[in-house]
Amino acid sequence: MNALAAVTPHCHAVTLPAQDDFDAWRVAARALVQCGVAPDRVSWCAPGGEGDLFAAGGGELPVPAADAPQVWAGKTFVQLARTAICHADPARFALLYRLLWRHQANRQVLEDRADADVRRLEDFARSVRRDIHKMRAFVRFRAVEEDEGGERFVAWFEPEHHILRTNAGFFVRRFANMRWSILTPAGSLHWDGDALVEGPPAQRSDAPGGDPAEDLWRRYYASIFNPARLKIGAMLKEMPRKYWKNMPEAALIPELVAGAQQREAAMVKAGASEAGERPETLAAIDKAIHQCRRCPIGDLDNEAVMGEGPQDAPLMIVGEQPGDQEDLAQRPFVGPAGRVLDAHLERAGIDRNAAYLTNAVKHFKFVPRGKRRLHHSPTAKEIDICRWWIEGERAIVQPRLVLALGASAARSMLGKTVSISRARGQPHPLEDGSELWVTAHPSYLLRLKDEARDEQERLFQADLAAVAERLAELTG
């Protein structure tokens, strides 16, 4: 006896009306279970799917007896089956039936996640849920003018499984007051604001070709990603290439990836990146600042001016930047402002030679005017860039007290711009435990006349006196 003859007489072929018709499957499956038709004697197919070898040989559905026992299926099974039936695999109907059959003998069969059938069912359901989710994510509508006026939003999408109908509710709830159509190779959906109509399968050419909003969207897509963090694997895992062809932004990906490294390099270069470790001695800093070209001041016709004073000075005095004379002499505070400072230091009883004198900015910034070089104040950015060097000096000298002369020096120490009139006359704690005092820059005094100058000289002297007193306290 051959195998075919043995199977054919008992075999049942079921043809479902649609690929995703769970209700029809349920009616057929219930009748088959009630008649005791074992899973290996049923073959299933649906229109457009693969036929079954034995389908032609099968007969009508058996009719269960009136007193046939109820078919049992738990809620979990029904939920999973309803999802899994949308899977594209032609074997899904048979798998569902086999599990329903096993359910009758063992109601807990689904709980055994190590069982091969159960795992397959879960895989099917997961794959369908993912496809549903990806359709919600990756459908891209394009606006078209309609003959009767107004806009309709039309999308072309190619789902992997039979999910179009199942997913319709989502789009209806989201775009309830919009007219839209979703076209797929397996069917189409049309919503006019009131009713949902199913249509025949469509072709990509039925969908509109472009939309002006796509230019904006592509520009957004290209701008929002950070080229310093390229992670192509992570992108591909969530947005596999098969979806790319219908997403307008995806065409940019190769170019963005190729350009990312260059963009990152440019970002790093524009930042302060070429310096390595900071020099650890004053001599090394001195050498390094002469080569510093991190801001445009270094490119002027000038030389960097290093701070001077004992390496263990308890007091550090910070000015703004070297002036014309300092640049020529290669020493800080030797010009007119330096002389004003010297006079006041002496009156306050502070020994200049015991202090470390330096500047917030290491190079002289000027504009040439004939034979003269006119002083120009550094910008906040230039001060911030130069902060790198003065922090190095501070780390080595470790002063107990820092006196900042003027707003630039104060910014260099605090990282923010403060008003001298508000900040002076009081200590500002610094991170390393030392304290900062702020006062005006002596060159400011030089620019004033008569009473205004007297007034400011008095304030300056008072600040220095307070510093002298505090310094004595700190150094005991």
Place this chain on the structure above:
Amino acid sequence: MQSLTVIEKLEILADAAKYDASCASSGTARRNSKGGKGIGSTEGMGICHAYAPDGRCISLLKVLLTNHCIFDCHYCINRKSSNVRRARFTPREVADLTLSFYRRNYIEGLFLSSGIVKSSDHTMEQLVETARILREEHDFRGYIHLKTIPEADPGLALRAGLYADRLSINVELPTDAGLTRFAPDKNPRQIEQAMGGMKAAMVEHKDAGKRFRHAPRFAPAGQSTQMIVGADGASDTQILGKASGLYQGFRLRRVYYSAFSPIPDASAVLPLKRPPLIREHRLYQSDWLMRFYGYRPAEVMAAAGEDGMLPLDIDPKLAWALKFRDQFPVDVNRAPREMLLRVPGLGVRAVEQILLARRHRTLRLADVAKLTVSIAKLRPFLVTCDWRPTALTDRGDLRSLLAPRTEQLELFAA
């Protein structure tokens, strides 16, 4: 100045927003546009509509209202002293862009942040106005996330919560000292006060919602925050300590960690080296251990080395297990759920399935293998009816057996 077109502004202001880690659009109230005039729905789970080559998802239109700023925070590309190109949207332009993208199914909604222009209050008013246009004029029912300005009048933040699904206030840096140094215009106390105000408003509105059916919803997706990792010297344990304090103190939904990345026109105060991206990933993993795996903050911190840093080559769960080997091996057929969750390589899902399956059979190693991705990593920590690791768990070189082979970190992989 020549005025910019919308597309030019979008380019500048999206580029300026790319350092914000969050793009989440989940966990809010369910809504749809049936019975309304506008569009939009939220169904609990957010949808990522695209992924960028940096691997991050795009779920929202994430832009700044403006990148002009009167503040001068060193880590921020938009700080006053930076030389970036500046642009400014009107609230209406942002609302129109959001709707235009939403109708085409590009996004779930809007994530709006801003540089501070004129004053904190003025800026906050503009953010709120954008949300108001969307909600009131267009009956927009999609997701809105507003970045709140902590220095602004608290009354404005309360109005923001009535339009937005989520509010966030960035703590920016894990330590107060870091904030003082890198964000001189910001005040840690003020940031925490603003977060506290948000929490109070959320609790109050939730309570009102229970009593009165029509009570307005206030930021139903809660509040989140972001901190920058690797700009200051804070260690991983300091960062995790800060995060767990924030979760407890302000009932945050999420703390986002953003690895400090080189920004164009960087301030010279910043470190020149950026932290490896994997550090950010390890922090997220630790965050999950606290939120989903029942680890106490102190336990996660115990996984770190003496320098307070989590290992980069292995994940924090494995690091914890290697440090506390006396807790292992765990018997898959008997151990309580809490202990199963501590086995390196067993996720929440796998633990659920093991618990279900063991009601029906005594699990063998092969059964566990079917439920997990890789059994190799698990074996030293498990006992099944046919497997006992015996000496393996005590081996001195266990770490090197389990750690992935050292590879060059793929910072520049193309």
